[in-house]
Each structure stands twice: as structure tokens, then as C-alpha cells.
Amino acid sequence: MQRIREKLLIFRASEGRDSKAFGELYGLYIEPIYRFVYFKTGSKEDAEDLVSQAFLKTWEYLIDSDKPRVQNFRAFIYQVARNLVARFYENKGRSHELLILDEEGEEPVIEDHRQSLFLDQLYKSDRAYLADCLKKIKDGYREVIVLRYLEDMSVEEIAKITEKTSGNVRVLMHRGIQALKKVIQEDDKKSYAIRSQQGIKESQT
Amino acid sequence: MPLDLNRELKNLKHSPEGGALSADSANRIRERVFASINFDQPKNIGIFQIVNYFIPPQFAYAIGLFALIVGSGFFAYQANTTLPGEKLYGAKIALEKTNVRFVSNPSERAKVQMEFAGRRLEEAQRAAPSAAPEAIKRFAQDVKAAQAALKQAADPVQAAAAQKELVQKAAEYETKLQQVKVGRSDRPVEMAAINEAEEALREVAKVAEVVEELEDGEVGL
Numbered sequence: 001m002q003r004i005r006e007k008l009l010i011f012r013a014s015e016g017r018d019s020k021a022f023g024e025l026y027g028l029y030i031e032p033i034y035r036f037v038y039f040k041t042g043s044k045e046d047a048e049d050l051v052s053q054a055f056l057k058t059w060e061y062l063i064d065s066d067k068p069r070v071q072n073f074r075a076f077i078y079q080v081a082r083n084l085v086a087r088f089y090e091n092k093g094r095s096h097e098l099l100i101l102d103e104e105g106e107e108p109v110i111e112d113h114r115q116s117l118f119l120d121q122l123y124k125s126d127r128a129y130l131a132d133c134l135k136k137i138k139d140g141y142r143e144v145i146v147l148r149y150l151e152d153m154s155v156e157e158i159a160k161i162t163e164k165t166s167g168n169v170r171v172l173m174h175r176g177i178q179a180l181k182k183v184i185q186e187d188d189k190k191s192y193a194i195r196s197q198q199g200i201k202e203s204q205t
Numbered sequence: 206m207p208l209d210l211n212r213e214l215k216n217l218k219h220s221p222e223g224g225a226l227s228a229d230s231a232n233r234i235r236e237r238v239f240a241s242i243n244f245d246q247p248k249n250i251g252i253f254q255i256v257n258y259f260i261p262p263q264f265a266y267a268i269g270l271f272a273l274i275v276g277s278g279f280f281a282y283q284a285n286t287t288l289p290g291e292k293l294y295g296a297k298i299a300l301e302k303t304n305v306r307f308v309s310n311p312s313e314r315a316k317v318q319m320e321f322a323g324r325r326l327e328e329a330q331r332a333a334p335s336a337a338p339e340a341i342k343r344f345a346q347d348v349k350a351a352q353a354a355l356k357q358a359a360d361p362v363q364a365a366a367a368q369k370e371l372v373q374k375a376a377e378y379e380t381k382l383q384q385v386k387v388g389r390s391d392r393p394v395e396m397a398a399i400n401e402a403e404e405a406l407r408e409v410a411k412v413a414e415v416v417e418e419l420e421d422g423e424v425g426l
Contacts, residue, residue, distance in 0.1 A: 127220040
């Protein structure tokens with residue numbers, strides 16, 4: 001049903017230049033696109049700017065009758081946003097990390113066998129911490145994790161947006177989760193060490 | 206703690222650190238986007254655009270055929286009101302010819318053909334000046350075709366009845382043709398067509414005179 005509704009909105013926006021239809025599409029995608037760009041840039045200001053450009057470019061594309069029709073709006077607008085971020089980094093003279101993949105694997109089951117009460121408390125009370133850890137991993141991993149776990153996209157959709165194969169996406173997810181866990185565990189060790197020292201100091205005073 | 210990280214990642218999007226869009230950011234972005242877009246030129250969307258947009262090319266033929274079969278009644282109705290020079294006029298003529306072919310009795314076929322001739326005359330009156338000659342020519346052709354069909358009639362009684370009807374129609378059409386002729390004397394193409402039509406009507410009248418002269422109800426066609 002959602003797909004049919006979207007197709008009708010795209011039709012009205014592109015063929016009829018219907019502002020209301022485009023406004024509805026905007027409403028459907030502004031939050032996920034903003035979130036996607038925010039995690040890629042790390043800056044709210046940059047994200048606002050790039051997201052605005054993404055929607056403007058999308059509108060220009062829709063009303064251009066010489067361009068091929070948009071079949072999947074979701075994938076399209078994510079690709080537009082992604083390309084804008086890549087260009088943003090190029091202009092800043094920073095390169096995006098390229099990940100070379102040479103294996104395929106199953107989607108990872110996330111398991112954490114550590115029974116750290118500290119970590120439990122941290123997860124429940126501080127999502128900022130998790131977001132911070134997410135920002136510390138490579139963009140290629142982060143992108144796939146955000147699309148999969150925050151935006152609930154399928155592997156096939158992610159593959160379409162990132163222009164990779166489904167197998168590559170699965171590998172990225174697996175490696176991304178491993179990288180994220182590593183960041184969390186290393187950070188946890190440091191925090192535990194600090195707390196241990198603080199505990200020793202307190203007992204001494 | 207299996208799947209905790211999974212849950213936390215899913216819940217992350219609702220927090221500001223997880224990229225949740227604030228109201229201020231949302232307003233700023235919306236203003237920037239919609240201020241830059243020119244919405245002043247909306248376009249009208251027709252049925253053709255809708256069909257062209259939503260039906261994949263590979264299905265267009267099959268759907269077109271289906272629509273042709275199912276929609277032929279509606280199509281025929283629409284075609285029925287068209288005039289020479291309009292898009293569906295050819296289809297209208299084709300439908301009428303098909304109708305004629307399904308009439309097996311020559312006497313009846315003659316009547317049907319003459320009926321269609323009358324339609325051509327009405328079209329000539331309503332059509333644009335440039336398209337009128339086509340209607341007038343078709344009128345003449347239909348009158349001749351009616352005569353030709355009657356010649357094939359085997360049953361003398363039916364033939365006589367059909368002939369009588371043709372003569373009545375011819376007289377009626379003669380009057381209408383004179384109305385069509387008004388104001389067209391300076392148009393040679395139209396006059397040529399009108400002259401041909403008048404000749405065809407005269408032939409009908411001539412045959413009728415011959416029939417009246419024959420004794421014993423013999424039909425000498």
C-alpha cells in the first residue's frame with residue numbers, strides 16, 4: 001500500500017509539478033535522510049545543508065522530463081544524499097574510506113557474552129555513548145549499520161543504495177558490528193580502569 | 206546479552222545524538238527547500254499521461270488489446286459521434302463497414318447502406334469545410350453501394366420494399382444535399398463531390414422510374 005501511495009505521489013510531483021505531493025514525499029523521508037547524512041558527516045549544520053540540497057536535487061530530477069523515471073524513490077533519495085556527502089568530502093579535501101571486500105558471509109547475529117553490569121547501565125542510560133562509538137568506526141561500516149539497524153532496510157535495498165552486491169553488504173554489516181563491539185569494549189576497558197583507580201583512591205581517603 | 210546491541214541501535218534513532226531531527230532543524234530545512242522550488246507552474250494531467258506513466262511498455266500491447274475488446278462498446282459509442290477529420294472517424298467508418306458485412310440479406314444490406322449514406326450527409330453539414338468533401342464522397346459511395354446491394358436481391362418482394370425505401374431516402378437526401386451545396390459553389394473540390402453525390406441519387410430515381418414502368422410487379426434491375 002505504501003509503495004502504491006508513493007508511486008502516486010511521485011507521479012503527481014513529476015507529471016503535475018504538484019507541490020502538495022512533493023511535500024508529502026518530503027514528510028516521509030526528511031527524518032531518515034537527515035539521520036543518514038548526520039551519521040555520515042557528524043555535524044548537524046552540514047547535515048541540514050546537505051539534506052536541503054538532496055531534496056532540491058530530487059525535485060529538479062522529478063520535474064525533468066528528459067530524465068528516466070524514478071522507480072524506487074527511497075533508494076533514489078538515499079543515493080542522492082550519499083553522492084552529495086561524497087562530493088562534500090571531496091570539496092573539503094577529505095577522502096571517504098574505501099573498503100575492499102573479498103568474501104561473502106551470513107548476516108551476523110549480534111551477541112555480547114560479557115555480563116558487564118557497567119555496560120548494561122551504559123547502554124540503557126546513554127545513547128550518546130553508543131552514537132559516539134558508532135562515529136568512531138569506518139564510514140562504510142557505519143553507513144550499512146545505520147541503514148540496517150536504524151532504518152530497517154533490507155540487505156537488497158542497502159545494496160541498491162550503496163551500489164554494492166548483497167554479499168558485500170552482508171560482509172560490511174558483519175565487519176561493522178565487529179568493529180563497533182571492539183570500540184565499545186576498548187572504551188569500556190578504559191572506563192573500567194579509570195573507575196577502578198577512582199575506587200582505589202576513595203578507599204584510601 | 207544477545208541482541209542488546211541490536212535493540213540499542215534501533216532505539217538510537219529516537220535520540221538527538223542518534224540523528225533525531227529537531228523541530229528547529231526541520232523548519233530550517235523545510236524553509237530552505239520549499240523557498241527554492243518554483244511551484245507556480247502546475248501542469249494538467251490527462252488520462253493518456255496516467256496510462257503512459259503506469260503501464261510498463263511490455264504490457265501495453267496486451268492491455269491495449271484487452272481494453273479494445275472490453276471497451277469496444279464504449280469505443281463504438283465515442284466513435285459514433287465523430288466527424289471527418291477527427292481522430293476516431295476512421296474507426297467509425299470501419300465499424301459501419303463491419304456492420305454492413307454482417308447483414309447477409311441484400312435487400313436489408315441496401316437499406317443499411319442507405320442509412321449510412323444519410324449519416325455521411327449529416328456529417329457533411331456539421332464538419333469543417335476542409336473535411337466536408339470526404340463526407341460527401343463517402344455519401345455518394347454509400348448510395349452506389351446501396352444500389353449495388355439491391356441488385357443482388359433475389360426475393361422480389363423484399364427488393365421492391367427496399368427499393369421503395371431507397372427512393373424515399375434519395376428524395377430526402379436530395380433536399381439535404383441542396384442545403385449542403387449552399388455557399389460552396391466557389392469550392393471546386395467540394396462541388397465535384399456534391400456533383401458525384403447528385404449523380405448517385407439520380408441513378409436511384411432512374412431505377413425507380415424503370416421499376417414503375419414494368420408491369421406484373423416484375424423487378425427489372
